[in-house]
Amino acid sequence: MEPKNVPSGRREVVFSSTGDRTRATQAHSVGKGSSIAAWTGGIAESLFATLFPADCRICGEPLIRISRLPVCDTCLDAIHPISGGLCAICGERLVSPHAFRDPQGEALCGVCRRLEQPYARAAAYGSYETGLRELIHMLKYQQVRPAANVLGRMLAEVIAELEPGWGEAQLFVVPVPLFSRKLRQRGFNQAELIARAALKLCPSRERHALCCDVLERRRETQSQIGLTRHQRRENLRGAFRVKDREKVSRREILLVDDVFTTGTTAFECARVLRRAGAARVWVATVARTLKHEVQAVSFKPQESSASTTATMAAHG
Numbered sequence: 001m002e003p004k005n006v007p008s009g010r011r012e013v014v015f016s017s018t019g020d021r022t023r024a025t026q027a028h029s030v031g032k033g034s035s036i037a038a039w040t041g042g043i044a045e046s047l048f049a050t051l052f053p054a055d056c057r058i059c060g061e062p063l064i065r066i067s068r069l070p071v072c073d074t075c076l077d078a079i080h081p082i083s084g085g086l087c088a089i090c091g092e093r094l095v096s097p098h099a100f101r102d103p104q105g106e107a108l109c110g111v112c113r114r115l116e117q118p119y120a121r122a123a124a125y126g127s128y129e130t131g132l133r134e135l136i137h138m139l140k141y142q143q144v145r146p147a148a149n150v151l152g153r154m155l156a157e158v159i160a161e162l163e164p165g166w167g168e169a170q171l172f173v174v175p176v177p178l179f180s181r182k183l184r185q186r187g188f189n190q191a192e193l194i195a196r197a198a199l200k201l202c203p204s205r206e207r208h209a210l211c212c213d214v215l216e217r218r219r220e221t222q223s224q225i226g227l228t229r230h231q232r233r234e235n236l237r238g239a240f241r242v243k244d245r246e247k248v249s250r251r252e253i254l255l256v257d258d259v260f261t262t263g264t265t266a267f268e269c270a271r272v273l274r275r276a277g278a279a280r281v282w283v284a285t286v287a288r289t290l291k292h293e294v295q296a297v298s299f300k301p302q303e304s305s306a307s308t309t310a311t312m313a314a315h316g
Contacts, residue, residue: 055070056070056071056072056075057070057071057134057138057142057144058071058072058075058131058134058135059072059074059075061074067146068146069144069146069147069149069150070138070144071131071135071138071147071150075131076131076150078130078131079126079131079132079135079154080126081125081126081157082124082125082126082127082288082290085107086107087107087108087109087111087112088106088107088108088112088121089106089108089109089112089117089119089120089121089122090109090111090112090117090122090263091121091122091123091124091260091288092109092111092112092290092291093290093291094107094109095109095110095291100113117267117270118267118270118271118273118274118281119255119266119267119270119280119281119282119283120165120280120281120282121162121165121282121283122260122263122266122282122283122284122285122288123158123161123162123283123284123285124158124260124284124285124286124287124288125154125155125157125158125285125286125287126154126286126287127287127288127289127290128259128260128261128287128288128289128290132286132287133287135147135150135151136151136190136258136259136286136287139151139190139193139194139258140186140190140258143187145188145193148190148193148194148196148197149197151194151197151258151286152193152194152195152196152197152198152200152201153197153198153201154286155194155195155197155198155256155284155285155286156197156198156199156201156202158284158285158286159198159202159208159254159284160202162254162282162284163204165280165282166252166254166280166282168207169207169252170207170209170251170252171207171208171209171252171253171254172209172211172214172247172248172251172252172253172254173195173199173208173209173210173211173254173256174211174212174214174215174253174254174255174256174269174273175189175191175192175194175195175210175212175256175257176191176215176255176256176257176265176266176269177189177191177212177215177216177217177240178217179217179219179220179221180217181220182220189212190258191256191257191258192210192212194256194258194286195210195256196210198256208254211247213243213244214242214243214244214247214248215240215241215242215243215269215272215273216240216241216242216243217239217240218238218239218240218241219238219239221235221236221239222235229262229264232262232264233264233267233268235264236264236265236268237268239268240268240269240272241272242272242273242275242276245276245277248273248276248277248278249276249277249278250277250278250279251277251278251279252278252279252280252282253273253278253279253280253281253282254281254282254283254284255269255270255273255281255282255283255284256283256284256285257283257285258285258286258287259285259286259287259288259289260283260285260287260288260289261288261289262289266283266285269281270283
């Protein structure tokens with residue numbers, strides 16, 4: 001770690017793993033004091049470099065402040081909520097300015113017009129791409145657990161958006177479970193960590209009960225990549241079961257996961273919960289995949305579909 005002159009005359013400390021800026025292990029070359037002081041200083045800086053990553057894991061820029069999460073503020077600020085016209089049930093991006101509406105006047109996608117979903121509504125914070133995707137991968141595959149707190153804040157916003165649906169009812173929050181072998185390998189269920197962080201931020205958390213023992217993943221499933229919609233559902237059919245039917249009977253359930261990709265996992269979990277007697281199932285995720293290069297449609301309640309304004313938007 002080495003002080004660096006900045007234009008304002010102040011001295012800034014930059015933590016970096018790249019040799020062209022600064023490096024903690026070069027601290028001994030800066031000091032002019034005793035060899036003992038230089039030696040102990042080098043050990044302290046080396047320890048800091050070991051415990052705290054030096055560069056942002058997303059953009060690679062040097063971090064200029066100490067943080068348990070190795071992501072810079074610029075990358076975090078670049079993660080935005082999903083905007084534009086979305087299906088009122090599954091949350092998919094609407095592809096046409098002439099989207100159909102249900103009897104309540106809500107705009108629906110083609111799939112939700114043809115198929116009755118087992119959940120009341122699914123919502124996500126952001127598009128599963130770039131910084132948000134990297135943040136989720138950091139938690140799941142790199143064991144950076146502080147990422148769960150940031151993702152939990154995003155999930156708390158989704159829960160607040162869905163909350164009018166269940167009103168004052170007692171809510172059971174159910175994380176999508178991992179298969180036992182994968183849980184042992186990873187050491188944690190990322191959906192559970194994110195849910196715990198989110199519930200701490202919910203104003204009505206006294207009415208929200210985290211239930212991690214309600215749903216069980218009975219078997220491993222093959223990758224969903226390359227499968228048709230029918231094949232994906234067959235792949236997951238029978239993979240989940242409700243361990244205590246009495247516990248979910250006539251209850252409002254909030255199903256929580258990190259990512260809503262094809263929607264097949266949420267569909268199957270919600271279907272099993274409904275068959276066990278749940279009153280309604282809601283789905284909240286941090287991220288979801290959206291259709292590429294589609295029209296983002298903005299609806300105003302008082303307008304007809306003919307007067308809907310459509311704007312072109314890229315994925316996310």
